[in-house]
Amino acid sequence: MRIGGLDLAGKIFLAPLAGITTLPVREFFTEHGASLTHTEMISCAGLIRDNAKTFDMLESSEHEGPLVVQLFANDSGVLVSGGEVVRERCKKFSAFGINMACPMPKITKNGCGSAILRKPGLAAEMVKGLKTLGVPVWVKMRRLEDDEDTLRFADVIISAGADNVCIHGRTPSQRYEGIADRSIISQSSREFPGMISASGDVREVKDIEEYLSMGCAGVMIARGAFSNPFMIEEYCGRIRSRDEKISELLNFAHRAYEISGEHKAVVLMKRFAGSILRNERGSAELRQKAMMSGSLEEITEILKKGNVTI
Template sequence: MNFRIGNVKLDGNIVLGPMAGVTDLPFRMLCKEQGADLVYTEMVSAKGIQFNNKNTENLLYINEEERPAALQLFGSDPDILSETAKRIEERNFDILDINMGCPVPKVVNNGEGSALMKNPKLIGEIVRKVSSAIKKPVTVKIRKGFSEDNINTIEVAKIAEENGAAAVAVHARTREQYYSGKADWSIIRAVKEAVSIPVIGSGDVFSPEDAKQMIEQTNCDAIMLARGTRGNPWLFAQIKAYLEKGVLIPKPAFQEVKEMILRHAALSVDYKGLYTGIREMRKHVAWYTTGYPGSAKLRNRVNEINSMEDLEQLLEEYQNFIEK
């Protein structure tokens, strides 16, 4: 099923959501290969761009092969966000998303991320100024509300639409919940019924069956995958096969998992250099191998790897162990 966000046509409706420290360029490329129809960058600080922060520059890089891509900004000052949007508009992204859902204390305590859910008027001002400043479509990612006492998703989604948002992604948890408890998909359905722009559903999609249920229960236009893809970029292909053909693709054999880890590592080292690339792979290896026998021991050992050779040897030994 293809659909549009503003003037951007997408070939399908399965989306890789933004995750800090996870959805970097190497991981996005792998998810794209597996069928992601739109990928989001890690969230980027608007102030970081303004101050020419070197780390921020790396986060802004998008490869032609991973497009269409959404670049996600966070901030709370409408002027800084709109000036930043204008400054980066010529870069290689297709959609500009504003983060209004991040629950992390250092972001929230700055009045950014999900703290914005407490100030719908400011959300309207941000969306209006940013969408007026650039020609590319502007979207927002919001939560169910800040807390159970303050569930205002529908109000916020309507304000975003009225002020020029081209789509809204709804993570069906409050900020208080973080990622615990169950996502309340009924709130996605309620937003879908309240606005006419595309609604992207997010929260608790870990399997092809979850994806189908979310679409059936919420009527959302697209599904955003996040934590379910960590160590499992195959989830995109699995969901598509299930939705389009009713086929459940089995989990890949360990040989394929090993090959994916090594490709991921090679991309990471190529993009970030050996020191950072290998160290950042440690958490990914832990995710890729979760659920396998003896994986806790492997996770301890992976923290000692410092080179591609170390990683290859470790995976070889581990494969011999589990295939004995």
């Protein structure tokens, strides 16, 4: 199906998550049903300054599917220069993303992320500028306090040429708290058919179904990717046993180790561990043990033994 200027196999995507949606995580979700994934947000200023850590975020592989490289900047010139660096350095990407959503002060104080929601003129300029590089442009924004303002902002970026607009149904001042509003997503999907992807509180299959029933072009899995890593497969009717899930996660751990080293692999496995241990007898104690573990070997043991040890 054609979504956001791309040919995609489905409508469920992995959202951008800073510090998390690195290459091994994206490969895992590509293999487990995500039809598109995002990098974490990447600083265009860092790309232009030749910052080595920022370049690391452009690592990609043939084991991942369509990839949106999400950029942030406070100026359209800087954004486009960052996009040019991505074009040179990133082996495999399908679209640019622009972050107009991040509410964290270290980002907004420089006029990036959700600070752009207050500057529709700049937002339009950014979309138009990045479109000149000849690649689809996906924008991620947040709900504004007023629904009419949200629709107006989405209209501005779509009129400027954005290929897809993901709306996170929380306002910037809500940050990651409270419930994501779904009615604005539903309204926007009616107003801009085929253009709106949804983000916010996608924890279970029924959340995916609800967003799709509103006519969303796509649904982004974010924190739910860790609490329920096999959710997309479940949506597609594939139910895995506990042993299968563990085996898939251990394969992931090996790949994460290979790409990013043990420390990062352990950090990511800790995020996944809760999804397996949640329903075990004595799960609180097991999860605590998993959180304390310092090596892949330790966390693997905890996952494998699970309730057998209690």
